[in-house]
Amino acid sequence: MNTTDVSVTVNGRACSGTVEPRKTLADFLRDDLGLTGTHLACEHGVCGACTVIIDDRAVRSCLQFAVQVEGSSITTVEGLATDGELNPVQRAFMNEHGLQCGFCTPGFVVSATALLASNPDPSDQEIREGLSGNICRCTGYQGIIRAVRSAASEMRTTR
């Protein structure tokens, strides 16, 4: 079995592993690094559950091989909280009932965090468009949109 060494920074910590080239970043995060907060559902880039942030941009981790992101800096859902305190998006999902079963939530929270980093004051249309790459099978979209709206307004007032 041919393998390649991979070194990345995940949630601020240097991590490395030896993987088969065909291993996706999602599987690397989950199986090799034990970071199972990144969820996998469709595994071909449709559902958004596996969204992570690579070098400040939201990316589907099932659509990257671990070997491709050598040297990158990655933030997963586990890395959003600071010193045990949830980030504003996570807090808003909790307060606004932005989840039901919770399976899709890591992807939504990571996508929304990236969305608000690039657009701190999105319109409802922009929120919907920004979240259109994530699927919630419980269809709890209203709460999710409310959560993102509320996180945006909180982040603007506390900046």
Added chain:
Amino acid sequence: MGRVHSITRIAENRRLTRGWGIKPAPFDYHAPTTVEEAVDVLADLGDDAKVLAGGQSLIPMLALRLTRFDHLVDIGRIPALRTVEHGDDSVTLGSMVRQHEIEDSAEIARRIPLLHAATPLIGHFQIRSRGTVGGSIAHADPAAEYPAVALALDAELEIIGPDGRRVVPAAEFFHGMWSTSVSDGEVLTSVRFTEWGAGSGFAVEEVARRHGDFAIAGAACGVQVVGGSISRATIALFGMDQVPRRATAAEAALIGARADEADLLAAGQLAVEGLEPSDDLHASGALRLRIGATVVRRALTTALARATEQSA
């Protein structure tokens, strides 16, 4: 920082209980850092190898095992393919320029507005974080936006292979579904778009079942208005055939028309004449023809408004 985190050890245990996570068939991975090196590897491996750019089309196809290759050659670590060159009347994009870079560039929006306008229609923003201009064009999905934009703007595609460098006009580049002038052993290295200049306007229109899906049908259009008359027009349709198609008869019919009197409904109908789009799950060929004519009309309407606004 700098130390290997102890979670790798926890992971070691997990791996024993969960080794089934891998979907694509095995392949050897090559990560050249220069074009020459990439071409050497590709020429050596022939049709056993595939170029990996951003991976946003190739990786799902591998994951679904719609395709498999013994070797993938990742061109993502070749700095020379990441450059954007602003020439006097053209913009040359290295094939690994990511779609989000195009979306975020005010200069590309100003100089090559059609390319910029098409970009937000590609997948979702998470896809555009990694997807590349060259990857999309070389993949040549018949329903993709960038191949149609390249065709509409007569882009020049630079290909480097074992026999050296050649430049292929977009009109000759697309051979069939997922098939282009890029042969085994070659790499698409850059795409050159020429500016149209004053009085021009562009628009892309498409119809998709859901936001971010491939289009059922779409059109990338541009017009240039000089002295109140249309002096130049381009219409490229996508999702209507195995390759993007220029509607040259409809373009010719628009030339010379007064900008405020041009019959865009007729142009839309003429644009799809002779096309025989196929039926699939999403739409019948007959519906595609109707959608094709409609998106051409809509795109031309917007393009013409933008051109007139500009030339006014």
